[in-house]
Amino acid sequence: MSDLSKLIGERLRIARKEKGLSQEELGSYSDLHPTYIGQLERGEKNITLETLDKILSSLGIELNEFFSFSFLDEDLVIYQIVNRLKKLSNNDLQLILKMLGNH
Template identity: 60%
Template sequence: MDSKQNILIKFGDRVREIRKEKGLSQEELAHKADLHRTYIGMIERAEKNITLINIEKIANALEVNIKELLE
């Protein structure tokens, strides 16, 4: 597995983990982040290379620091 794919998997897994800890559905997270539900699913499945702007939107919607999404 190349490093690009690996980081996408780790990021997607972390988003899913925090989202579930917060008791949010993908749809609820998408609404709070002003993103489409299918986009959240694609991030969690490592199918999208997300932008910094959208990382910030997701962090804000999850009420965590960006750093927490990258750990």
């Protein structure tokens, strides 16, 4: 899936957890299967605007609020860093560790 699907999925996961809901509870509230919620959160499925609206309504979040999240949001920054690190070679990772002072 695309980086956008993964980013939206991660944002959904963060929003769900902030509300203290399990995937099963969110699925029940939004009339969606919990497995589908998990697939969306992992970025395995593309989400339609209608489905996103349904989920966000269940979370009590406005569509514009959801998309106004800052890329400086700590969880999203960590997510982006980890995804980029996963794509690097072992040599590149060693170089980064060296630059960070962790020989």
